[in-house]
Amino acid sequence: MTDPTLDRTELPAQLSEQWDAIAALVADIDENQWRTPTSLPGWTVFDVVAHVIGTESWLLGERPPPHDPLTVKTDVSTLPHVRNETAVFNEIWVDRLRPMSGVRLLAVYREIVERRRKALAALSEEEWTAHTQSPIGQVSYGRFMRVRLFDCWMHELDLADALGVTVDEGGRRGELAFTEFLGGIPRVVVKKGGAPEGSRITFALTGPLARTLRIQVAGRAGYVDSFDEPATVEIQLSSGLFVRLGGGRTTADEHLDEIAITGDQELGLRLVSKLAFTL
Structure with missing residues (x-):
């Protein structure tokens, strides 16, 4: 039986809505608020958004930007909260984007997620169901996108908590993300x-x-x-x-x-x- 939470029309639409929800949370904050610590070790509001950019950029086949020579180079593998290769990958993207201002980061975020929307819309049924590597192992690309929805939904909560605002945690988007969470x-x-x-x-x-x-x-x-x-x-x-x-x-x-x-x-x-x- 086909899993309705992996529908290739609905899931990209909800993921797109999720990206918009993140952008709305940070659209009007100032530079100090961008640097507000979150509940994630070592990460600020800026870093959480940078992390989403990194993952979505990787899914577009891109590599992290080069290290800014005006900043001290960090060996991210030595950070106390970095425990595996996935975490190293995440930290590299965040570290390379940190020299940006929050306003510039948001512009990059919007550009990247718009490209991801187009990439998802262009996927064939075969590509949607094909198995690929993901944070939870080899799964269909559609299942990977449900993992992405959960990850981005969770980061919306991280941002809201850090900024002291309330967001709607329910609705269809929350239900789909929660479905992924409950599996573990x-x-x-x-x-x-x-x-x-x-x-x-x-x-x-x-x-x-x-x-x-x-x-x-x-x-x-x-x-x-x-x-x-x-x-x-x-x-x-x-x-x-x-x-x-x-x-x-x-x-x-x-x-x-x-x-x-x-x-x-x-x-x-x-x-x-x-x-x-x-x-």
Whole structure:
């Protein structure tokens, strides 16, 4: 069955809307605001936008700009938050773009995403379904674009949080991005959260992406529609906090008054404390 969240008409349209949402957030900020720290280690508002430019430029077949000889050259591989080759790639783009002003960066961003819109529109069905390398391994190009939507949606939240503004985290764009995010949750509750065999875990999410997630550990962890027995633990929190915990943007200890745990308290606390997997 065709996955409706990978529709080659809707997904590029939502990705295009997502790019516009990022541009709108930074369109009227001043240079000091561009340099506001975000929850991402070492990155400012400027750096987050530069990162999006870097990835979309790479997808257009471009290389990072040359190092500015008037700035000190940084070995980005030595930065404490850089742990793999993907992070090195990301940091190189950000580092090379930092000498720009925020106004110039936004102009480059708009030019790059406009070219990406045209490139997506020109893709054939065969190209959309062909397998390609992505941050999550070999997947169809369409699936990679859903990963891109999630990444850009998450960065919209990063920018909004840093700038102290509220954005709509729901809607169809949020639903598609959240679908990509949710795919990693069953694995993380076992691999990082240590949920034992036989566990029945409920996440009761409130807010713009409200839903009830039921995960059963039976050989492997997976979503189920219902449990045959009561849940081992039920964790209630907002969808916004859930995605920020999963993205490593904050910690459960900072939000214990926003999390309600019923059942196995020890397991529940461990799960929300070990939820980060996308940073």
